[in-house]
Amino acid sequence: MLKSPDGDWRAARRANARAAVLDAAWGLVRENGLAALSLRELAKRAGITTPTVYAYFESKNAILDAMFAEAAQSFVELMSSLPASDDPVADMIAAVRHFSEFCVSDVPRYQLLFQPSVPGFTPSAESYGIAVSALELARDLLARNGVHDPRHLDIWTAITTGLVGQQISNDPGGDRWTGLIEDVTRMFLAQYGDATQHKGKS
Helix, strand or coil: CCCCHHHHHHHHHHHHHHHHHHHHHHHHHHHHCHHHCCHHHHHHHHCCCHHHHHHHCCCHHHHHHHHHHHHHHHHHHHHHCCCCCCCHHHHHHHHHHHHHHHHHCCHHHHHHHHCCCCCCCCCCHHHHHHHHHHHHHHHHHHHHCCCCCHHHHHHHHHHHHHHHHHHHHHCCCCCCCHHHHHHHHHHHHHHHCCHHHHCCCC
8 A cells, every 4th residue: 555645754754853863862972971861851952842752762762772773783884894805814803993993983882782881771672683683794704714613702702892891991092902903813713713714824
């Protein structure tokens, strides 16, 4: 059944209004942190009333969920856009560098995606599914380097998020920990990767 032009207009208007609320939410948390997200402050920033916010999002957690989905989608698009070369080690190092830049360039986005930063908030299955697809990309890259054990994927994600967390917490704006990416990647692959794939690589 075809939608009426009036229905299309209403749907577009609602989508635009939701997008404006989310833009205001991101602006608020980027200035003041995730804890600063309140519906009253959000409505004030968006130039609407608090009841109007509820017309587009049923709760604060619904807003956080939409933000989580946006952040996860941006991350997946970034990681899936990275080219693959004939050097899987170099590709893995490049992927971690892009991951770290994604995180340190937007701390609230990093916290929402990778840390339990908001008490009482858990992303919906749909939103979390987007983030899981990024994990599949990491699994594929590890497999190209001869790493197949699921436990080693867990170790790898702990290492990479640990580096980023240390960088953000202890040297914001610097590279004390992100500067270790190549060393850490090669150490990890020397322990868990297929050594025969890395012979002759500089």
